[in-house]
Amino acid sequence: MRDVVSGFATGLFSIPEGMAYASIGGFAAPLGLWSGIVPTIIGSVFARTVLMVTTLTSAIALTSNSVLTGAGLDPGDLGAIATLTILTGLVMLALGLLKLGSVMSFVSTAVMTGFTTGIALQIITGVIDDATGYSPTRHDTLGKVVEAIAHIGEWDWVTVAVAGATVAVWVGLQFVKPLKSLATLIALVVVTAVVAISGIAVELVSDIAAIPRSLPPLTLPDLTAVPALAGGAVAIALVALAQAAGISAAVANPDGSRSDASKDFTAQGLANVAGGFFSALPTGGSLSRTGVATSTGAQTRWSGIFAGAWLAIIVLAIGPLAGIIPMAVIGGLMLVIGGELIVGRTKDIVLVARTSWLSLAAMAGTFLATTALPLQQAIFLGAGLSILLTAVSVSRTGRVVELRRDDAGGWLLQDPPARLESGRTTVLHYSGVGFFAEVNRLEQEWPDPAGATDAAIVLSLRASAGVPSATFLKALDRQAARLGERGIPLVLAGVRPATRDLLVRTHAIGAIGADNVIAETPQLMESLTLAYERAESLRVREG
Numbered sequence: 282m283r284d285v286v287s288g289f290a291t292g293l294f295s296i297p298e299g300m301a302y303a304s305i306g307g308f309a310a311p312l313g314l315w316s317g318i319v320p321t322i323i324g325s326v327f328a329r330t331v332l333m334v335t336t337l338t339s340a341i342a343l344t345s346n347s348v349l350t351g352a353g354l355d356p357g358d359l360g361a362i363a364t365l366t367i368l369t370g371l372v373m374l375a376l377g378l379l380k381l382g383s384v385m386s387f388v389s390t391a392v393m394t395g396f397t398t399g400i401a402l403q404i405i406t407g408v409i410d411d412a413t414g415y416s417p418t419r420h421d422t423l424g425k426v427v428e429a430i431a432h433i434g435e436w437d438w439v440t441v442a443v444a445g446a447t448v449a450v451w452v453g454l455q456f457v458k459p460l461k462s463l464a465t466l467i468a469l470v471v472v473t474a475v476v477a478i479s480g481i482a483v484e485l486v487s488d489i490a491a492i493p494r495s496l497p498p499l500t501l502p503d504l505t506a507v508p509a510l511a512g513g514a515v516a517i518a519l520v521a522l523a524q525a526a527g528i529s530a531a532v533a534n535p536d537g538s539r540s541d542a543s544k545d546f547t548a549q550g551l552a553n554v555a556g557g558f559f560s561a562l563p564t565g566g567s568l569s570r571t572g573v574a575t576s577t578g579a580q581t582r583w584s585g586i587f588a589g590a591w592l593a594i595i596v597l598a599i600g601p602l603a604g605i606i607p608m609a610v611i612g613g614l615m616l617v618i619g620g621e622l623i624v625g626r627t628k629d630i631v632l633v634a635r636t637s638w639l640s641l642a643a644m645a646g647t648f649l650a651t652t653a654l655p656l657q658q659a660i661f662l663g664a665g666l667s668i669l670l671t672a673v674s675v676s677r678t679g680r681v682v683e684l685r686r687d688d689a690g691g692w693l694l695q696d697p698p699a700r701l702e703s704g705r706t707t708v709l710h711y712s713g714v715g716f717f718a719e720v721n722r723l724e725q726e727w728p729d730p731a732g733a734t735d736a737a738i739v740l741s742l743r744a745s746a747g748v749p750s751a752t753f754l755k756a757l758d759r760q761a762a763r764l765g766e767r768g769i770p771l772v773l774a775g776v777r778p779a780t781r782d783l784l785v786r787t788h789a790i791g792a793i794g795a796d797n798v799i800a801e802t803p804q805l806m807e808s809l810t811l812a813y814e815r816a817e818s819l820r821v822r823e824g
Contacts, residue, residue: 287579288587290463291334292317294573295592296603297469299337300486301611301618303562305407306342307356310486310603312562313337315497318593320564324552325585329544332535333528334570334585335552337562339618340400343407344520345563347655348513352506359560360503361510367502368514369563370553373522373546382542389670391636392663393523394629395644399651399659401622402426404615411484411612414440422652440609443483447472447613465614472613473606486611487604494600496593497559514563516660521565522546523660528566535580569618643670681726684708684741684809692806697726701733701769706816708809710741724756736769737820739812743775743801754789761792770819774812775801 295317303313316337324335345365346356354361376382399422406425410416414437417425447468454464476483525545534540549565556564574584633640643666650659684692685708697709707728730736761771776784776798784790790798797819799812 283578283580284583285587287574287577287584289591290577291570291574291579291584291588292591292595293466294463295321295336295570295588296595297465297606297611297614298569298618299592300603300606301615302337302339302342304411304608304611305339305404305615306562307346307350308342308362308562309357311493312362312560313342314592314596314600314603315559316556316561316564317570318497318561318589318596319559320552320556320561321589321592322586323555324548324564324566325582325589327544327548327551328566328582328585329538329541329548330525330528330532330534330566331538331582332532332571332575332579332584333525333545333566334574334588335525335549336564336567336570338521338524338565338567338569339404339622340397340520340524341517341563341565343400343403344513344517344660348510348517351655352509352513354506354509358503359500361506362562363500363557363560364502364504364506365510365514365517366553366557366561366563368507368510369517369521370550370555370557372514372518372550373553374550376518376522377543377545377547377550380543382544382546389640389643389667390629391633391640391643391670392647392667394626394633395647396520396523396651396660396663398623398626398630399648401619401626402652404619404622408612408615411608412440412444412616413437413612439481440483440612443472443476443481443607443609444613444616446475447610448617451614451617465617469606469610469614472610476607476610477605481607484608485604486606486608488608494597496597497561500558500560502557516658517563519660519664521549521563524568525549525566528568528571532571532575639670639673643667679723680712681723682710682712684710692809698728701728701730701736701738703732703734703736706737706739706813706820708739708741708813710743724760727760730764730767730769733767733769735820737772737816738764738769739772739774739809739816741774741809741812742777742780743808751787754783754787758789758792761789765792770797770816772797772799772812772816772819774799775808777801 296314299313299317300310301313303310303316321334321336324333325331328335345362348365349356349358349361356362403422406417406422406429409425409429413429415429415432415435417428419425419428450468450471451464454460454467460467475481545566553561553563570588574588579585630644633644643663646666647659647663650662654662681697683695683697685695687693692708698707701707709728711723728738764771771793773793778800781790781798781800784793784798785795797815799808799815802808
């Protein structure tokens, strides 16, 4: 019963939010409603995050419009929309079936914060016309804000009053706890009723598109649009999946079962493939709709199934009545939603800014790209920035330290010597992943063997260099040859089987010697002790 009630509340909420998201994306309002029926039902049936509601989001709507217009297609062409939705679903489905849920790890918090903040600002600027009556001519997001403020004298103050009243009602309901989760719906109904009864002349939803009292119509994809939309579908899939990944982390399954990102990818893929044939825009996990479901008592995946079913029933029963909703009301609600997204990201913005200048640069770069470039380009740029940021961070983690025997037989950790000492075995430990960008700095930390006699080196690799790069192996081979020329043995300790196989396969083991590669053992420090004893015996022999 709780899932039935929760589904009803979520279905009701989908009316204003779905229409609003479709509108800010430049699509006909009914498409926002239809995007909450078939995709929501199918997504809820298969999702591993059982309470996740799959439907249209603001980011997906804006990205979809950007992809269609960038391909020279009309956002009002249902065949092109169906093609884009199905292609997006196929990308998601492929990622899910290939168990590539970890692909979202390539989109860092810094990049996702910049992207979602930019999206939030786009939501706000996308309804400047609806909320003020002034339509900016600039295309870049920040330019729209500046232009709108500069032309404040041209605003339609009746429209502004209706939008302001919508925001005011919503804010007031935030202080009424039982009604807080339904504040958007109540603000929509109350202000719409006041405008209708008082006869205030403002633009209505029906002035833009009629809302039919019918189920989503069957739509066939336009196969000729596939080449133009294939790349954009990948971008939309990344945007949608990145948003959905945050839901699985924030909303636990009530039965205690674990979420699975790859299976959630598959569920969203199936939802889009099915929805594409029923006039749905591309969809993904919606944090706002999932939040409504959980706040109204959702317990199982049936809540999402009922949400889609209830929305279909409501559209059939009173669909045309939605045409009396003022666009200024939707504009006011979008100002609220955009503002909430920005406020909700404040902690992440502060966290990223305090983490490092690289993280801050990645966040700022993605934000500016999102506000100035097509969104499908911005998400790819953001993913590139994430990978670059990861590479820089990883390259800084690798280091070489010295382990020196103390009088009690233990090991002391200290910086490596600048010059290799004579008459003893120097034990070094490499801490890193064998990444190629680490090599130059590591070679600088390596002790200079010039002039050293009666010396040996043990290099510990335990818990490091799991999959060494070719650059790392080349540097290791170079150091081994350099030491060999001076009669200084090099012994590797704590070598994983995979690393040893790689050394053999690349012939890098030749300069070191097969007997001088000591495998890691379950006992801590055992391989290091064996390697040290081996190096000492070789040093004495060479001496």
